[in-house]
Structure formats: structure tokens, C-alpha cells
Amino acid sequence: MRACRGQSVPHTPVWFMRQAGRSLPEYRKIREDVGMLESCRRPELVTEITLQPVRRHNVDAAILFSDIVVPLAAAGVDLDIVAGTGPVVAEPIRTAGDLDRLRPITADDVSFVGESVRLLVGELGATPLIGFAGAPFTLASYLIEGGPSRTYTRTKAMMYGDPQLWHALLSRLAGITAAFLRTQIDAGVSAVQLFDSWAGALSEADYREFVLPHSAEVLGGLADAGVPRIHFGVGTSILLRAMGEAGADVVGVDWRTPLDQATALIGPERAVQGNLDPAVLFATWDVVEREARRVLAQGRAAPGHVFNLGHGVLPETNPDMLTRLVELVHTVSAR
Numbered sequence: 024m025r026a027c028r029g030q031s032v033p034h035t036p037v038w039f040m041r042q043a044g045r046s047l048p049e050y051r052k053i054r055e056d057v058g059m060l061e062s063c064r065r066p067e068l069v070t071e072i073t074l075q076p077v078r079r080h081n082v083d084a085a086i087l088f089s090d091i092v093v094p095l096a097a098a099g100v101d102l103d104i105v106a107g108t109g110p111v112v113a114e115p116i117r118t119a120g121d122l123d124r125l126r127p128i129t130a131d132d133v134s135f136v137g138e139s140v141r142l143l144v145g146e147l148g149a150t151p152l153i154g155f156a157g158a159p160f161t162l163a164s165y166l167i168e169g170g171p172s173r174t175y176t177r178t179k180a181m182m183y184g185d186p187q188l189w190h191a192l193l194s195r196l197a198g199i200t201a202a203f204l205r206t207q208i209d210a211g212v213s214a215v216q217l218f219d220s221w222a223g224a225l226s227e228a229d230y231r232e233f234v235l236p237h238s239a240e241v242l243g244g245l246a247d248a249g250v251p252r253i254h255f256g257v258g259t260s261i262l263l264r265a266m267g268e269a270g271a272d273v274v275g276v277d278w279r280t281p282l283d284q285a286t287a288l289i290g291p292e293r294a295v296q297g298n299l300d301p302a303v304l305f306a307t308w309d310v311v312e313r314e315a316r317r318v319l320a321q322g323r324a325a326p327g328h329v330f331n332l333g334h335g336v337l338p339e340t341n342p343d344m345l346t347r348l349v350e351l352v353h354t355v356s357a358r
């Protein structure tokens with residue numbers, strides 16, 4: 024967590040988005056007979072799954088095994104996570120009348136998450152636990168499209184065509200997201216990450232008008248909580264300056280923008296996280312080592328650097344490559 028605040032560290036800390044999950048045989052075994060959303064609601068299972076990559080890779084942080092759509096289900100949305108597809112929403116939100124299907128959530132609605140965090144904090148000892156939530160735009164895109172999208176045509180049709188409904192929807196999502204993160208913070212996570220995975224679908228002007236105020240509402244509302252806030256998106260090269268204004272302590276960068284260029288856009292008050300291309304882990308080790316050393320060298324331009332991939336671990340990744348990568352980052356960055 025010191026790196027998140029730009030404080031000196033013995034080595035660059037490293038963890039991986041999606042470190043728990045399909046790349047691990049032990050995950051696939053434990054998930055054989057339980058659905059994804061169900062697994063997120065069982066604290067014993069969440070604890071075991073979250074610990075698997077920490078034991079195997081010796082990463083410097085754990086990330087809570089959950090999903091960005093968990094708070095939407097708690098808010099009353101009829102959705103499922105379909106393997107090979109992703110989140111699928113039975114009745115997409117398209118009109119003002121549909122908004123009523125999205126209720127505010129209380130800590131009780133997601134009490135299983137608080138229980139998971141408390142169990143994990145007990146098991147993890149000195150290893151910090153990172154909590155997370157999806158950002159309003161990314162959640163809105165699933166709710167409006169009804170599932171994953173490449174074009175976001177229905178999302179943008181509402182954004183341009185009915186700004187009043189758009190801002191009402193994102194404001195409600197900001198409230199749900201803030202409550203979900205607050206539950207995790209109150210239960211003891213050491214940091215939180217806000218995932219705006221699909222913000223890269225927007226121009227900077229549209230991001231600033233339609234998205235930034237709502238992400239800033241979430242991040243600003245947690246300023247008093249005393250834990251570092253990480254804000255991440257994909258395809259965000261032209262959005263980094265604006266994302267840096269949303270109120271996070273750290274900005275997660277995808278693999279397309281070198282970290283020395285990214286920090287120039289994000290500004291000297293914030294640390295950076297990332298940003299090895301997850302696909303590099305499918306190349307030979309000499310390529311992984313070369314690219315990891317480049318990321319570490321470029322990360323030194325920022326006031327603080329947390330090593331990560333530029334997006335989540337890909338399901339077919341060889342887990343041994345991740346274990347070797349952690350060791351390399353620790354060795355190369357040792358001060």
C-alpha cells in the first residue's frame with residue numbers, strides 16, 4: 024500500500040487482476056459444482072479461491088474473489104454470469120420506468136461480502152486485501168446492452184438521446200457502487216479498485232461529460248475512508264488525464280500506454296499500476312523478462328508504481344509464468 028501513496032518500498036509490489044480464477048487448476052476444481060454468482064455469495068469458498076493465487080504466486084496483495092455484477096444482483100437486477108459470455112441481464116434497462124428495477128443497496132444486502140472480507144483479513148496476516156467494484160459506466164453498459172458488447176450502440180443511444188435518464192441511471196449506480204465498496208472497507212480491505220473496463224469506448228469529451236462526474240462521486244465519497252483508491256480502465260490512452268481527475272490515488276493503465284507517458288498525463292500526485300500485456304505471458308520467457316524489465320523501468324518515472332498486467336489474467340495463462348514473473352519483479356526491483 025505504500026507504493027499506492029508514493030512512499031518508498033523495498034521492492035515494487037506486484038499482484039494481478041483476475042489472479043484468482045480460471046488460470047488455476049485448483050480454482051477450476053473447486054468451482055466444478057457451483058455457479059459463478061453462487062460462489063461469490065459463499066464466504067468460505069470466496070476465502071479459499073482468493074487465497075489460492077497468494078499461496079501459489081507469492082503476490083504482494085490479494086484481491087477479493089467477487090464480480091462487478093454482484094452489487095447489481097443485490098440491487099434486484101435479474102442477471103446471470105454465463106461461462107464463455109459474461110454477465111447477461113434478463114431485462115435490459117432502456118426507459119425511465121426500468122430504473123425502478125435498480126434498488127439502492129444496504130450493507131445487509133451484501134453482508135456475505137463483509138463476511139468474506141473479515142474471514143480473509145484473518146487468514147492473510149500482513150498481506151493486504153484489495154476490494155473492488157465496477158464503475159458506473161461499465162455497469163451501465165451491461166444493464167443497457169443486456170450483456171457484453173463491442174459497439175455499445177444502445178448505451179450511447181441513451182447517453183446522447185436521453186441525457187436526463189442517463190445521468191439518473193449512472194447516479195443510482197454510483198450510489199450502489201459506493202455502498203458496495205464501503206461495505207468492503209468497513210470489513211477491513213486495505214485498498215479498493217474501481218474497474219471501468221469499458222470506458223475506452225468513449226471519446227475524452229464524452230467521458231468528461233457523461234462518465235467522469237459519476238466515477239468522481241464514487242471515489243470522492245470514499246476519500247475519508249483512509250484506504251488507497253485505484254481507478255482502472257482499458258483502452259484509456261486518451262482518457263488518462265481525465266481519469267486522473269476522478270479522485271483516485273492510483274491509476275491503472277492498460278498495456279497500450281508506456282507508464283512514463285501515462286504518468287505525464289496522470290500527474291505527479293498519483294501512482295500508476297500496470298501494465299504488462301497479458302498476452303506476453305504466452306511468449307517465451309526471454310520475452311516476458313524483457314517486457315517486465317521495460318515496465319519496471321518506465322514505472323520508475325511515476326511517484327509510485329504497483330506492477331500488474333494491463334488487464335486481467337487470461338484464462339489459458341500458464342500459472343507457472345505468473346509465479347516466475349512475481350519472483351522477477353521482486354528481484355529486479357529490490358532496492
Ligand SMILES: O=C(O)CCc1c2[nH]c(c1CC(=O)O)Cc1[nH]c(c(CC(=O)O)c1CCC(=O)O)Cc1[nH]c(c(CC(=O)O)c1CCC(=O)O)Cc1[nH]c(c(CCC(=O)O)c1CC(=O)O)C2
Nearest residue numbers: 040041042043044045086087088106107108109218220335
Ligand atoms: O467461468 C468462471 O469460472 C468465472 C469467470 C470469472 C468471472 N468473474 C471472475 C471470474 C474468475 C476468472 O476470471 O477466471 C472474477 C472476477 N471478475 C472481476 C474480478 C476483479 C479482477 O479483474 O481482478 C474478479 C476477481 C479476480 C480475482 O479475485 O483475482 C472483475 C470483472 N468481471 C467482469 C469485468 C468486466 C469485463 O471483463 O467484462 C470485470 C472487470 C475486470 C476486467 O476488466 O477484467 C465481468 C465478467 N465476469 C465474468 C466474466 C467472464 C465470463 C466468461 O468469459 O466466462 C466477465 C466478462 C469478461 O471477463 O469478459 C465471470
